[in-house]
Amino acid sequence: MRERRFSTSPTTCCHAVARVKSSGRSAAHPEAAARFEALDKTARYRIILPLLKARTPAGRASRLAKAISDLSTR
Template sequence: MTEPILVLADAGAWEAWLAEHHGARSGVWLKIAKKGSGATTVTLPEALDVALCHGWIDSQRKRCDDTYYLQRYSPRGPRSPWSQVNVAKAEALIAAGRMRPAGFAEIEAAKADGRWAGAYEAQRNATVPPDLAEALERSERARAAFEALGKTDRYLLVLPLHKARTPESRAARLRKAIAALEADPL
């Protein structure tokens, strides 16, 4: 891990760090206190809100020790998809007057290239898209394999369809999903 590991007491410390370093770093790991550990750090929701304000996003999470886990934050990439959850968070941060210029720039870029309007659903709200439902109706084997999947595995199968940026890539991802389901040994 070559990126720095930060232990920050609260959202204000994370805000101050990002205000100074948001354009000069490729990413950092934050030590986040586990619930019940007795340690005090910025919380996960606070850290994400501050990151979004500065055009950054969360990604990997790793175990650290019995007190902390590590959460990676980095500048949002030019093709980084937006979730509907983060779109709603960003809109609330704008309404609260917290969004910073770098955060606004990422939002404008996402609006310009369709990532904002094409934000993907959260797992708890995800539905089977009509094109996948139609393909499952045409393949009994794929439908049986899909129905045998748990909620998380279904979401992992549907998510690439939601993230597809062109009709061609969506069709290719749909074919790949159906082929994978048909190959499932059940």
């Protein structure tokens, strides 16, 4: 049986997003955050999926930077 390559589940990411939303903290990228909030759940999943599939922290950081850039320029 193949070993699971990533430790973050979609449920974990959803909980993390919910914690940030409920904490009332301001976003580091408010324009990208506002656009992310306006997306439906399918569009959000399309943005989050590459982050979940990244195998290394460096890969996640790179994909996160790309996602933020894409959201900021829409």
